[in-house]
Amino acid sequence: MEQLVSSQFDFDKVTNRHHTHALKWDKYSEDIIPLWVADMDFESPPVIIEALHERISHGIFGYTRPSADWAQVVVDYYETQHNWKIQPEWVVWVPGVVASLNLACLSxxxxxxxVLTPDVIYPAFHNSPRQSHKTAHKLPMTYAQKRLRVDLERLPEAPAEVAKLMLFCNPQNPGGCVYSRQELEQIDAYCQAHNLVLVSDEIHADLILEADKKHIPYGQVSDYAEQNCVVLGAASKTFxxxxxxxxxxxxxxxxxxxxxxxxxQGIVSEINPLGFEATMTALSKAQDWRHELLIYLRANRDYLAQEFATIKGIEMLPMESxxxxxxxxxALNLEDPPAFFEAAGVGMSPGAGFNDQRFMRLNFGCQRALLEEAIRRIRKVL
Ligand SMILES: Cc1ncc(COP(=O)(O)O)c(C=O)c1O
Structure with a gap:
């Protein structure tokens, strides 16, 4: 069993985020614990903070030209972390993954x-096709084995003959399913049969919690996949x-x-120098921090699973990532689940935003003590 408390980094340290314009914390008044939007309450790795201090001490923050060395850092990252050999010229910098989803639909x-897109998914997947005047076709999902994923058996129902693009999310948000090689190969076979290009949002790739699961970049699945994919990544969620x-x-x-x-060109701005500095440092120098983060997150996940197992009416899906x-x-038969939990003092993301209103999404990227308080509040009202 891995240790809960890390030796090098203190994930229990509380940093007050109130009144810092933090989207997560400023949404609610101080009596609601915010466990919604996907950022964590941990300070970034010290090595990144030091690199940012150094960059800031230069004092000039002009337009930045990404160097070939930076693309090489991404190349090395894929090779060492995910066993995918890519070329530096394949890397295109974009300020956000959502912007890339939109750009892919547009172009x-x-x-x-x-545009084919999973039915129960991070909201940008539903918005991006619409924003570029495409028709979104929602791919049916399955909860088989308590893993929320695209239902591969039902892929043939999709109108692939009128589609050129499929949007895909691996690991899947919400639900955290990590697609296996076999599942990815099934999707690839379908894309090959219908000449589809697949856009794979892999922003959560480095947050795999299950020891026997491994993230496989979609472009690594076959030669066809490599030549017909857009793989999206970032250090933003992990670090x-x-x-x-x-x-x-x-x-x-x-x-x-x-x-x-x-x-x-002309509609997406360039990346700022601090964003580059932090990302380069994250990918090349912060893997020890990530390793300890995963230990902490696993323990938080296991704590929540244990608690919810004893709270009648709530079922937490096993989380692979x-x-x-x-x-x-x-099963609680609540009229308005988000309002109910907010009244109890816990702010979560409504499942309706992801297209399944039976669920709520709870962000456990926070100090254990905060989670314990949230669970106390939930128990009190149930
Ligand atoms: C699957 C997924 N894609 C994209 C994003 C947002 O990415 P960005 O902030 O880089 O646009 C999130 C944020 O939670 C996400 O979960």
Missing amino acids: LSADKDT NLAGLACSWAVIPNAGLREKFINAK TYLAWIDVS
């Missing part, structure tokens, strides 16, 4: 084309850098890459 399918707005798209196919880059628990509250 890689024609007006009024159908708690979301506000610094830095991410990348890996697009191996030159034609797709050109279309994507052209769509970006991420710090976002997906809990079924439908």
Whole structure:
């Protein structure tokens, strides 16, 4: 059994985020514990904070030209962490993964084309096709073995003949399912049969909690997948850098890459120098911190699972990855679940936002003491 408390980094340290313009903390008054949007309450790794201090001490924050060395850091990251060999020129910098989802819809399918997208998913997947005037077709999901994922058996029901693009999220948010190689191969076979390009949002790739699960970048699945994918990644979720707005798209196919880059020109701003500094340091120097973070998150997940197992009417799905628990509250028969839990003093993300209103999403990327207080409050009202 791994230890709960890390030896090098103090994840129990409380840093007051009230009145810091933190989206997560300023949403509610001080009597509600915010366990919603996907950022964590841990300070970023000390090595990143030091690198940022050093960059700030230079005193000038002009436009930044990403160097080939930075793309090489991403290349090395994929090779060492995920066993995928990519080329530096495949890396396209984008300030956010959501911007990339939109850019892909805009540039890689024609007006009024159908875009296939998972039905129960992070909201941007539903919005992006709409925003670029595409028709979204929602792929049915399954909860088989308590893993929320695209129902591979029902893929043939989708109108693939009118689609050019499929959006995909691995690890899946919400639910935290980590797709296996076999599952990815099934999706790849379907994409090959219908000439689909697949956009794979892998922002949670480095937050795998289950020891026997491994993240596989979609482009690594087959030669077809590599030539027909846009793989989206960032250090933002893992190292708690979301506000610094830095991410990348890996697009191996030159034609797709050109279309994507052209769509970006003039409407997506460049990445700021601090975002780059933090991301480069995260990928190359903060893996020891990530390792200890995962130990802490696993313990938080196990604590929550143990607690919810004894609270009648709430069922937490087993979490293979991420710090976002997906809990079924439908048995409570609440008229307005978000309002009910907020009145109890716990603010969670409504499942309706992800297209399954039976659920709530609880962010456990926080100090254990805060989770314990949230559980006390939930117990009190049930
Ligand atoms: C699956 C997924 N994609 C994208 C994002 C947001 O990414 P960004 O802030 O880089 O736009 C999130 C944030 O929670 C997410 O969970």
